[in-house]
Amino acid sequence: MVRAWLLHRPADVAGQPLVLAESPEPRPGPGQVRLRIEACGVCRTDLHTVEGDLDLPVLPIVPGHQVVGVVDAVGAGVEGVRRGERRGVYWLYQACGRCGPCRRGEENLCERPEFTGLHRNGGYAEAIVAPAAFTVPIPDTFSAVEAAPLLCAGVIGYRSLRLSRLRRGERLALFGFGASAHLVIQVARYWGCDVVVYTRSPAHQRLARTLGATWAGPAPLGPGASGAEPVAPSQPGGPPEADRAIIFAPAGELVPAALRAVRPGGTVAINAIHMTDIPSFPYRLIYGERTLLSVANVTRRDAEEFMRLAAEIPVRTEVRVYPFSEANLALRDLKSGAVGGAAVLAVAQETQSRKG
Ligand SMILES: [Zn+2]
Ligand SMILES: [Zn+2]
Structure with a gap:
């Protein structure tokens, strides 16, 4: 079983609209991987999701689109991603690959895109499944909480x-x-x-x-x-x-x-x-x-190039870490402006020290 924060009905974050629920381990389908989540960033867009400022195509939904975790299951037909690798899931969960923009290589303008934490369950959870081809490697330079905010704002x-x-x-x-x-x-x-x-x-x-x-x-x-x-x-x-x-x-x-x-x-x-x-x-x-x-949305190329560049610089992020149990509080603090730097949910103990 895995725990996840579910949004059943959007409401003011003061009313603690996210509810912690247990569900069976999600299984990766063909082309997908499952990540054991270590950290998930809390973005202003999550606030708009939870409070219903955005149209919500799927309910209940797990918010969160700056997800860092370790691959622990690999679906059929996945190439180039192995168990034990640390990877990130970001806003573009997947593009359709068939529409005009996708065929032109403009997947950020896809006519039928799916976004993480909006169309598909996101990272306020202990595990996530995502298309392997839309996950990005997380450089060892960063801890999971440092890397998470890079996946959206960065x-x-x-x-x-x-x-x-x-x-x-x-x-x-x-x-x-x-x-x-x-x-x-x-x-x-x-x-x-x-x-x-x-x-x-x-x-x-x-x-x-x-x-x-x-x-x-x-x-x-x-x-x-x-x-x-x-x-x-x-x-x-x-x-x-x-x-x-x-x-x-x-x-x-x-x-x-x-x-x-x-x-x-x-x-x-x-x-x-x-x-x-x-x-x-x-x-x-x-x-x-x-x-x-x-500028509209992002492509896989943006995510891959930026994560590499961020490690090379290396960029610094100022983060405020919340325990997994405090997802509602993190959103409330974000709304009231109480967060200096980027809010991040620490979902699990990181598997190893990355900083050496
Ligand atoms: Zn975001
Ligand atoms: Zn498309």
Whole structure:
């Protein structure tokens, strides 16, 4: 038997909607593996799942899509994954492999995707089954609790970096400085890039400077936008013009601000599932062959490349660890903003010390 946190009906996390249940060990089907889970990250998307802000296609469901565990059973026809290997399961549980986007190699845009913890049971549990081909190796550099948050914030952040076309030595502007951005800055610094960070929060400004930002301050917002005093790029007190920008905060008024912050030929990538309406802006902000694009989901390539790169750097994650029994508390703390760093459920004792 394995224990798992089940969501039967979405509700405010104050009411402890997750219920611990025991069920028979899940068996891996053809092409699947089973992981004995060591840790699972607690993401803001889990909060939206549990409180019913997202449409929930399957109930009851086990949340959690940043899952680290050790393979303990292998289904028929699996190649290249062995028992005893430590692997991760992330947001893209599987893509259909048959639709137009999948055939074009754009599995992140799959028309019938399944997401971990939404369509299929996720990682707030002692075991999970997942398609072997969609699991990613976890480098030994990281403990399970350190690796878990990399599987969501890190992988999507890496995809944003790729799509922003950032090249070594260029200057990158980040708008918003949460879980994803604080991993992205470590990659950009590793690539020798200068990084400037726009965020209103003094605490995030300090963290950004600690992680190597050469400038940190509030975003330059146009007339009529609410918020802090504008600091325009290339003006006294503002940072120099950037080559690329990534927007993490879901605020549409940041789009013209980011376009204003990048040079002609530069790129603005939006890493957000939802965003408030983008205000109209003068054409000259995007003229000069600037590119504006959004980033949607991730591919296997993003997960594999980022986990390798994260170990090479190695990136640091600040984690707050909760025992498996405290899943409801972890969600409540995440909602109230009580978590500094990434919340992670420690599901089981790790099999061995990875840090040496
Ligand atoms: Zn997530
Ligand atoms: Zn597809």
